[in-house]
Amino acid sequence: EVLMTQSPATLSVSPGERVILSCRASRGVSSNLAWYQQKPGQAPRLLIYDAYTRATGIPGRFSGSGSGTEFTLTISRLQSEDFAVYYCQQYNNWPRTFGQGTKVEIK
């Protein structure tokens, strides 16, 4: 299976800062990668699919990039509602696999 590794595990940031989250696949997944945001007690929310396409209704401050094995999610100016856990997920191979998550917390 394709192992997805996210870094860092936790990121302490202040509102207004730019945030870059990383996701690495153990082998190439083309651009078949999604990013999800999850807040406590809620279901995940799709942010990005196909590595860089924002899902409907997702603010422009979220952007994705990368292909193959290296991917990033950038939040240009962090807002209070963005403090959450972020997961990457590949859908190029079976089984579908998620990264372990990056928690973005208030500094």
Added chain:
Amino acid sequence: QVKLGQSGAEVKKPGASVKVSCQVSGHTLNELSIHWVRQAPGKGLEWMGGFNPEDGGMIYSQKFQGRLTMTEGTSTNTGYMELSSLRSEDTAVYYCTTHIPYRSAWEWVFWGQGTLVSVSS
């Protein structure tokens, strides 16, 4: 707009089985591919299985082979996930998820509210 409504929380003993339902409203099940993802307390997301539109059948994570069965009731517009031989490590919130109809089956935009399954003796 697709909505997914899941069945309520379950408490099971080790060795038992659990069946969680996911009722689809807003579209018919045959327009969608339903998948199941679980999350153990304080842990990350884990894909379990779902409908594979590439071959028209269910596909499961090998981790659950022999214990997991996913079915769909077209008359009730409901998907089901049944996990047998439960152990304590199966304690988790189980989510169903799906995509926008006629779009990529891998854009999991819609999620159920989650069903907590607790396994304890």
